Amino acid sequence: MPGGHRRSVAGVTTLAPPTRHRTALAVLLTASFTLAVDFSILNVALPTIGTDVGFGLADLQWIATAFALCAAGLTLLMGRIADLAGRRRMFLLGMALLGAGSLLGGLATTPAVLLTARVAQGVATAIVVPAALALLLGTFPEGPARERALGLNGALMAAGFTTGAVLGGLLTDLLSWRWAFFLNVPVALLVLIVAPRVLVERPAEQRTRLDLSGAGTVTLGLLALVFGLTRAASHGWTDAPTLLAFAAAVALLAAFVAVEHRTAFPLVPLPVRRRRSVAVGNVAGALAFVTETSLVFLLTLYLQEVLGYSPLGAGLSFAVLGLGTVAGGLLGPRVIGRFGTRTAIVGGFLVQAVATLSLVLVSEDASSIWLVLAATFVGGVANLVVIVGFTVTATSGLPENEQGLATGLTTLSQQIGITLGTPVMSAVVTAAVLGGAGVLDGVTTAIAVNGALCLLGAAVVAVFLDGRSAARR
Structure with a gap:
């Protein structure tokens, strides 16, 4: 077999490296991308789902909230359980739960059933994302290979959030919102078939109790x-x-x-609590996700309320942002390899701040779309450089038996950032509008706050991240 050879272990034929590593990476990235899509795929379809299933307007938020509560609230616990029970086992359990929950959601005809499905998807996300990241770290040793893998993972996670908004609109318009659930089922089945053959983990030191x-x-x-x-x-x-x-x-x-x-x-051992790279890295990660995901919200508001775009048109406009995140995921490891993680994160935040602050110049003129496209592409590239840098910083230098905890913390930072960004920016817009400003002025005020948060992220990392622990590789 090109790129690898077969060997027999306990009577089971498996793929030897490097083919197994590439296949394992593909499996883990597929799972992470699918779960990232789930964060946003139903947003555009919420009114239609409410009509079909019987949700009142005031209750529609629970379709998103039920997912977010479980995905963010349980992720640290599930990351630590993965350290004790085995990441591979937890990964497979989570993917099975994702498939079952998605099938239930696609068949739902009552609010209770749909919310049960969303809870199952949220719990699955809390299980799978930290386990998948820990398995990825275990597959690739610290260095350029791991950084490239983390770059791809970060790019697909960020692109998945954007893809979900576009895909949700397409599926709702062309087929049915139910396919936003059904698409997960064959993906989960494929992962469950392939993963047991290619995912391996070194035995971790077991603690006596949780x-x-x-x-x-x-x-x-x-x-x-x-x-x-x-x-x-x-x-x-x-x-x-x-x-x-x-x-x-x-x-x-x-x-x-x-x-x-x-x-x-x-649950969080003292050496981890004392490690500055873990704390600062996760603060940077939370700010990276707060700023970019909330910017999508602000620009969606601008495109629809000011320029008059349809929901699908606004979603398609973010395809350029998706391309930027993929490019940033590929570029991030090179920047880290050349300049080190601290410089990569600080530089990424500064470039993202410039791109974001340029958007305060948007107007009611239709030609402003070109500024939106250029700024979101550049900002997307820079944001992914930050995300790759934060992941490398917050997960490097830890013993094997604490990798699940470290990835649980990074996943928690990501999900808190996604959850926090939109309500904060929504509050800024609302305050401006209630103060007498128009929607455009409210959006540009929030964009200025968003850019300021990017500058804050750069300052925090520059001041508090130890340069010796983030040195050039």
Whole structure:
């Protein structure tokens, strides 16, 4: 066989490297891309789903919220469970749950069934994404090969979010929103067939027990935080249940910190808590996802409310952003190899800030679309350089038995960023409009805030990330 040879292990024929590595990478990237698409594929279709299944207008948000609550709230716990129970086993379990949940969603005729399906997809995401990333790190040793793999993973994750918006519109217009669920079923089956033959993991050091107190407090705290963020997007930041959710999140996360300091088996071990690269890297990652995903929201508002684009037309406009993210995913490892992770992240944030801030010049003139296309392409490239850099920074230099935790933290940063960005920028737009500004002025004000967050990300990394741990490779 070109590129590899066959060997028999325990009576089972498997593929030897490097063919097995390439196939394993394809399997892991396919799973990650599919789950990234699920974050946004139903957004355009929500009104149609509400009519077909029986959701009231005020309840439509739960189709997205049920997914986000589980995907973000459970990801740290699932990443640690993968360390103990085995990442390969958890990956396969998550893909099976994704297939079952997606089939149920496609067949749903009542709100309860559809929400059950979305919960299953969210739990599957919390299981699969950190396990897949940990398996990817285990397949490729630290260095250029791993950075290229992380670049592809980051590019497809970001492109998946954009693709979901476009694909959701196409499927709803041409076929049915149900195909947004059904498409996951053959993908899950294919992954479940191929993955057992190509995914391997080195035995990890087993701990005697899971930190149940820490797991309970952090999971409930994250669930409260994500609920507060998603409710703020629809009910405002001063809504009583929103404020109560934020208060509960603060109390529970504070309890988690206290538990971690006194337990013999902490969910987040002390060496990980003390590692600056993990903390700073994840702050950068959260800001990267906050800024780019919320910019998609702002530009969707601009394209539809100011320039009069249809939802499908607005979605198709982001194809250029998708191309930029793919290019950035390919470019990121080269930039890191040449300049180091700190310089790559800082430079990426600065270029993204310039591209974003140029969008404050958009107007009611139809020709502004050319500025939108150019800025989103450049910003997409820069954003992916940041994402690759943050992933390398936050997952390098850790022992094998803590890789699942590290990837759980990076996944958590990603999902909190996606969840946080839209309600924050929506609040900025709403405040500007209520203050007497038009939609265009509200959008450009929020774009300026978005660009400022990019500059903040650059400053945080430049000041706090140790240059020695982010040196040129």
